Amino acid sequence: MKVVDIETEKVAVMTWPAVRLCTGASMPLLGLGTWLARQNECYQAVKTGLSMGYRLIDTAEYYQNEREVGRALVEKFTTGLRREDVFVTSKLWNTRHHPDDVLPACERSLRDLGLDYLDLYLMHFPVAYARGNNFNPFKVNGQADTLDIHFMETWKVMEKLVDAGLVKAIGVSSFNISQLEEVLTNGRIKPAVNQVECHPYLGCHRLLKYCTAKDIVLTAFCPLARPGAKGPEQFGLGSVVEDPEIMEISKKHGKTPAQVCLKWNIQRNVVVIPGIAPPTWIKENSQIFDFELSKDDMSAINDLERNGRLVRFEPCKTHPNWPYGEEF
Numbered sequence: 001m002k003v004v005d006i007e008t009e010k011v012a013v014m015t016w017p018a019v020r021l022c023t024g025a026s027m028p029l030l031g032l033g034t035w036l037a038r039q040n041e042c043y044q045a046v047k048t049g050l051s052m053g054y055r056l057i058d059t060a061e062y063y064q065n066e067r068e069v070g071r072a073l074v075e076k077f078t079t080g081l082r083r084e085d086v087f088v089t090s091k092l093w094n095t096r097h098h099p100d101d102v103l104p105a106c107e108r109s110l111r112d113l114g115l116d117y118l119d120l121y122l123m124h125f126p127v128a129y130a131r132g133n134n135f136n137p138f139k140v141n142g143q144a145d146t147l148d149i150h151f152m153e154t155w156k157v158m159e160k161l162v163d164a165g166l167v168k169a170i171g172v173s174s175f176n177i178s179q180l181e182e183v184l185t186n187g188r189i190k191p192a193v194n195q196v197e198c199h200p201y202l203g204c205h206r207l208l209k210y211c212t213a214k215d216i217v218l219t220a221f222c223p224l225a226r227p228g229a230k231g232p233e234q235f236g237l238g239s240v241v242e243d244p245e246i247m248e249i250s251k252k253h254g255k256t257p258a259q260v261c262l263k264w265n266i267q268r269n270v271v272v273i274p275g276i277a278p279p280t281w282i283k284e285n286s287q288i289f290d291f292e293l294s295k296d297d298m299s300a301i302n303d304l305e306r307n308g309r310l311v312r313f314e315p316c317k318t319h320p321n322w323p324y325g326e327e328f
């Protein structure tokens with residue numbers, strides 16, 4: 001597929017592969033993550049990404065940037081991009097799990113994004129936090145103020161969003177295998193996607209095998225293991241883009257370590273959504289469809305596994321639905 005920037009009429013990219021969801025819809029294998037991107041930075045980056053050929057945008061109520069994402073989308077729609085050309089994901093935050101809060105949260109995201117449907121709506125995390133607009137309701141002792149609502153109660157209301165045509169597909173995020181089993185057994189609509197942290201230091205090999213068998217698409221968040229300042233050092237992990245093995249492989253292919261990390265997941269049919277960065281990096285991250293990692297490259301990267309989890313939702317660690325007690 002050739003992707004043309006409608007404004008400049010320049011052909012931006014060669015091939016942008018997609019995966020098929022269990023709903024039959026196509027989801028691009030590469031997208032733009034928007035966490036921590038606020039206001040003008042977010043608006044500019046989404047516009048830049050769309051111009052470069054990105055057709056998957058990942059946002060969430062929690063990121064507090066849906067209006068900026070929407071501003072960029074609406075502007076692109078007025079210059080020729082069609083709604084059906086873009087795949088938009090948003091997420092239901094932990095404070096919105098109460099059955100009465102699900103529909104209003106989805107409607108608010110749609111309103112802020114300026115859309116009349118979402119391509120995918122994810123439950124952001126399996127643990128419900130106390131209701132309200134305090135997104136991180138931690139008690140003084142550092143524990144999250146959780147709500148006694150099981151994720152299946154929330155899921156059943158999310159199913160109604162599909163029935164109402166507000167979302168084309170629903171899915172989950174950071175669910176372990178046992179939790180996915182529960183949704184598959186007790187739900188009416190199966191999750192199309194499980195979005196989880198996944199990069200060469202946290203390959204999620206067991207979870208990927210399970211999801212593939214169940215026709216659930218895995219999406220990798222933090223696909224570069226956050227190389228910036230807020231990144232891996234705090235957990236004693238090295239930077240994945242400075243890993244000697246990854247650097248060696250990238251030299252061999254004339255690519256950057258970041259491109260190799262993204263390509264490794266894409267070759268495993270895992271969707272990647274690297275986070276917003278300066279335009280040169282947004283472009284670099286998109287130039288990954290003109291080379292192929294060999295079987296040996298793939299297994300060398302698989303061998304870098306070290307359970308290197310960066311996103312842990314620690315304040316609710318003692319909650320029975322905290323997902324990371326089980327291997328991913």
Ligand SMILES: NC(=O)c1ccc[n+]([C@@H]2O[C@H](COP(=O)([O-])OP(=O)(O)OC[C@H]3O[C@@H](n4cnc5c(N)ncnc54)[C@H](OP(=O)(O)O)[C@@H]3O)[C@@H](O)[C@H]2O)c1
Nearest residue numbers: 033034035173221222223224225226228258274275277281
């Ligand atoms: N479902 C969830 O719970 C969840 C959790 C976290 C994230 N997410 C989603 O996943 C997306 C990606 O995760 P993330 O942003 O946390 O982590 P990430 O994609 O691993 O790291 C993003 C950071 O990497 C740096 N970077 C980007 N391109 C680069 C390149 N080519 N070379 C070197 N460094 C590069 C930039 O950092 P600097 O500019 O700071 O240097 C950028 O901010 C988020 O934006 C969000 O949409 C979802």
